[in-house]
Amino acid sequence: MSYQVLARKWRPKSFATLVGQEHVVRALTHALDQNRLHHAYLFTGTRGVGKTTLARIMAKALNCEAGVSSTPCGVCGACTEIDGGRFIDYIELDAASNRGVDDMTQLLERATYAPTSGRYKVYVIDEVHQLSGHAFNAMLKTLEEPPEHVKFILATTDPQKIPVTVLSRCLQFNLKQMPLTHIVDHLSRVLEAEGVAFEPAALRHLAKGAAGSMRDALSLLDQAIAHGAGEVEDEGVRAMLGTVGDEHLFALLDGLVAQDVQAMLEVAKLMDARSLSFDGGLQELATLFHRIALAQFAPEALLDDAERSRLMPYAQALDAEYLQLAYQIAIHGRDELSLAPDDYAGFVMTLLRLHAFGPERAGAIIPAPRSAAAAPLRQPAPLAAAAASVPRPGAVPPAPTSASAAKPSAAACTSDADWHVLAGGLPGMARQLAQNCELVERAENLVRLRLTPAHKHLQVHQEKLRAALRELWGGSLGVDITVAEPAGETPAARRQNSERERQEKAIAAIEQDPFVRDVVDLFDASIDQSTIKPV
Secondary structure: OOOOOOHHHHHOHHHHHHOOHHHHHHHHHHHHHOOOOOOEEEEEOOOOOOOOHHHHHHHHHOOOOOOOOOOOOOOOOHHHHHHHHHOOOOEEEEOOOOOHHHHHHHHHHHHOOOOOOOOOOOEEEOHHHHOOOHHHHHHHHHHHOOOEEEEEEEHHHHOHHHOHHOOOOOEEEOOOOOOOHHHHHHHHHHHHHHHHHEOOHHHHHHHHHHHHOOOHHHHHHHHHHOOOOEEHHHHHHHHHOOOOHHHHHHHHHHHHHHHOOHHHHHHHHHHOOOOOOOOHHHHHHHHHHHHHHHHHHHHHHHHOHHHHHHHHHHHHHOOOOOOOOHHHHHHHHHHHHHHHOOOHHHHHHHHHHHHHHOOOOOOOOOOOOOOOOOOOOOOOOOHHHHHOOOOOOOOOOOOOOOOOOOOOOOOOOHHHHHHHHHHHOHHHHHHHHOOOOOEEEEOOOEEEEOOOOOHHHHHHHHHHHHHHHHHHHHOOEEEEEEEEOOOOOOHHHHHHHHHHHHHHHHHHHHHOOOHHHHHHHHOOOOOOHOOOOOO
């Protein structure tokens, strides 16, 4: 017996074995069991998600010799003939090659005759959006009021091209792309039933390559089995697909966090030597930045415990603002690959861009010296200034000089001025949190703050703020944050008020300028205030 490809061999033959379309299955099973049958159905969705498979199952449910139900027997003559494509009252039409009005006229003329052996004549028109306008018009009347024994099932990957007059005559069901986990689980069951050895990591690569299509996933699985000589191994699948492995991606991340550009370039060279896809590499890198951002703000969204534990160190090391920038750099770098001299050069330039705007420069990672004798690490200028003006608790502050007398004393950080200076110099999310807090009390080993309710989501970064303040003051400093409306101005509110005042002054200066007023009067013009920026 000749070999049957997995996509055909494992095509679902009942609603119970259909994967990933529960919302459609629920509606159709209820309609069949309650005998509330419509005369025309429209299945939409991308390739390989089960449109024609659902049509065949529906045809069996309608013509099964055991009666109309959502559980056709699968063994009677009608069921086996429909599965084999031999049932005379089940007609599949490819609209791509039968798109004319004459083809549609012939189909509708035959539809008037009673079924030969079944209960219903079932017409399945695949890729129905490719019918001509005249063909659509020819079928409208029959589609609205077909004979009792006729059921139409239309399928398309592009419902936008179907006239609204046709859509209004059909029950429409949108089939979703297959989730990654559903594809992996189904491939696992197939391989276990086929007796093929496999590595679970390899199936994830196949599922990603299928891009939501179960048929594509099974076709890739066939190819992977042949490539691996009867086995499905992670390394072999990655070589077959040209995908970038996790070890390359995390090596890039490690180099990025450590600001080690040479290590990042070594990964690029290794990918080039193995002929891995740089486009796929940037796609996977952007996906990884997305997952790390999820780990920062919504770790419960990562259902895989192993993935969560691996990503959390990067979520803590990389600043949230930089992650957003890195994501943009990765997706734009992918778009620009076609404009680069070659893919390798475009990929390397994207890595250099990630390094140039790296986390240290964004203020996210500022490691403390390991010892007093260690060389001081470079800090952002605002933080260095704040650190210089805030002595450690217990230290004797120097006598003020004429140059420094005007500066607020931050030894105890008891005034708003002290806190505003300090908050503006902290790194990353610690700065964001501090600038939206009002200083309530600064004790020797405790800082009490009041956080505005509108920014209570920033409270998750309390540990980062405590670490940044410890770096300045040392000791076992604690931070206590209460969410409440501030009694005074927070640093962020003061900055916004200052910027608004500067903007208003700039607008007033432009509007009162004699030359501008003359131009407005002469040409009956108006001033676009959104284009005015203070200098």
